[in-house]
Amino acid sequence: MNTLAIGIDIGATKIAAVLVTAEGQVLEARHLPTLPQRGPAAVLDDIGTEINRLSAVANAYGGNLQGVGMGSPGLVNPVEGSVRNAVNLGWEEVFLVREVQARLSTPLPVWIEKDTNAAALGEYYWGAARGCEDFVFLGIGSGLGGGIIAHGDLIRGADGNAAEVGHIALDPEHGRLCACGLRGCVETVVSGPGLVAVARRLLAAQAHPTHLSVEAVQEAHAVVQAAAAGDPLALAAIDEVAAALTTLVAFIVGLLNPARIVIGGGLGLAIFDHLRARLQRDLPRRVLPASHQNLHIVASQLQNPALGAACLVWQAARRAEKKGGGR
Template sequence: MEKKLIGVDLGGTTAKIAILTKEGEIQEKWSIKTDISDNGSHIVRDIGDSINQKLTDLQIDNDEFYGIGFGTPGTVNYETGTVKGAYNLNWVEEQPVSEDLKRLTGLDIALDNDANVAALGERWKGAGEGGANVVFVTLGTGVGGGIFAEGQILHGIRGAAGEIGHVTVMPENGYQCTCGKKGCLETVASATGIVRVAKDMAEQFDDKSKLVELIHADKKISSKLIFDFEKDGDPFAKQVVEKISFYLALALSHIGNMLNPEKIIIGGGVSAAGDALLDPVKRHFETMVFPTVLESTKISIATRGNDAGVIGAAWLVLPNSEA
């Protein structure tokens, strides 16, 4: 009997859950609502109950699984299997996630940060193509990342490795970041950051632009809309994309020069812009990196979308000989 894997990708709105083969192919996939009421005290129980019910429905026994891999927001203690500081889940105090979920399901649990498991998913079954040195950058509401180096996910001494969103790209006159410092990549390359850059730049733009007209009319705009205008040839949108691509390339060049990964993969909602984002980022990146890095480190767009998290989480419970 070939054992299977379970992956959980916990978010503030939903928890995505999947059953996968040990080769990383998804066989069953579903999601449940994340109930953050009562300080998030229902979250783990709801996930455990959902998994138990699914295994009962499918008539699959626990001994057919290696365990459950679990990706979560917040600061993860990998030794104790606990999480704290996941404010979008109302998990302010430390949560014994692994202990509670194991008690509910009877399965072994492996816990990691949600950005790390997304990186693992793209590295294992996506654009990373199984490489031993892969960096994943996710551009969404915020900017996060995960670093897979020499065949291992990097955590750092306090679990903060891969905080790519807080690389400083605007050392002077930078925007205030939620982390407390100024000029972070997240303030200019997240979905909200791109809109902020556009609104500020619009004040100085005096040529014709439909995008500027919308901004001046106080219409709601999004990062997607900015890229759509750029693709349509709007001159102002092109300037905005050029600027945020420069900042993103600057941060990625630091990663490239320090780590020399095989691949730097850009994911998250903003990455849906595809080549409109990738091409200018590559162009700037190539002017900023050491020659050896230029020859060997490639930048690409993520391919696994919303499945990256459950795939990467499942990878956590593969035996070392398989992983």
């Protein structure tokens, strides 16, 4: 009998759900709109309904459903099963595990992690970090998040806030104000809104020739498309993003000495070649050779964020086996 897991990724615009085998075979995948303006209860109702539906599908396959893994934005406490300050969802405090379990027709264990931790696990099990015990995942999209795997385990930190890489302030005096309240966070440059802000600043300064206008630079994809066409200003804006990322990665590499840096997220994948070229060029000037000489910078291979969430189920089983083996 196949062992199965359900994965749920909660995003600001959509919820991704999968039913998956331990080998990574997706038996069913769905997306539904989050519509967070309805309030937490309505979103939780939808999540519960989706889990119940996938549980029924698992029964139809005759599989042994092991549990549910969930990835969420915000400050996630996996121990108490809570999510706090999920700004894009409008959640101040939600006890996610308890609320979801209360909506299930059949009792199931539920595990939660912040979304980028879940993504890192997805890369470890089924993505660009298969077979790699020590790596860092960086997701670059509307924001910048990270996940750290060391010796095959997630690094959560003392309060569950490890790898909050987007909110390391590179320029706390003169940098742009971040949504978190700090100034000069890496995320204010290394993100979709960050790229737009850089491009607009370069436009205002008339620093490079360009076919872009202020009206055209509303979204990051406009800058990415212009760069692909060779636009000098767009290329300069992306290079500034890459330079800020290089500073961050130098800290990461010097501190953790990972075997791989996995770059994902919509923007991260769209400009991956630019980012990797800058990292490979500048890291040797920033960290000791022993820290980076065996480092590989690779693009994410995870096709669905809910796959990473499902991996929380397998990771919990793995931890239980390790604990049992140590007795």
